[in-house]
Amino acid sequence: QVQLVESGGGLVQSGGSLRLSCAASGSIRSLSPMRWYRQASGKERELVATITSGGTTTYAESVKGRFTISRDNAKNTMYLQMNSLKPEDTAVYYCNAEAVWVVERKYEFWGQGTQVTVSS
Numbered sequence: 001q002v003q004l005v006e007s008g009g010g011l012v013q014s015g016g017s018l019r020l021s022c023a024a025s026g027s028i029r030s031l032s033p034m035r036w037y038r039q040a041s042g043k044e045r046e047l048v049a050t051i052t053s054g055g056t057t058t059y060a061e062s063v064k065g066r067f068t069i070s071r072d073n074a075k076n077t078m079y080l081q082m083n084s085l086k087p088e089d090t091a092v093y094y095c096n097a098e099a100v101w102v103v104e105r106k107y108e109f110w111g112q113g114t115q116v117t118v119s120s
Helices: none
Strands: 004-007 010-013 018-024 031-039 046-051 057-059 067-072 077-082 091-099 108-110 114-119
Touching: 004 091, 018 031, 018 091, 018 114, 031 067, 031 077, 046 067, 046 077, 057 067, 077 091
Parallel strands: 010 114
Antiparallel strands: 004 018, 018 077, 031 046, 031 091, 046 057, 067 077, 091 108, 091 114
């Protein structure tokens, strides 16, 4: 069973930066696409960014130009670089990945989440 562990969250002032990490228990070469989700208090979980094994990235409109998703296969880690943070970015951020070896259906793994709080 694949385990995903997020880290890098914390408290930051508006306009500041954070880099979130998602470390996998094994090779991430078998995980594609990988995604970052977030869930603010009282709101639905939303997709923030996606990266495929080929390096194609997509972003939610609300974070486009400010956030950058990346993956390092050698370190079995996915990252989310967050710049120009806003209070509305405050949420629990979750790592998500699809198993490429499961072809019958979409099969996903989730991390436990890391809290990001942006103060004004």
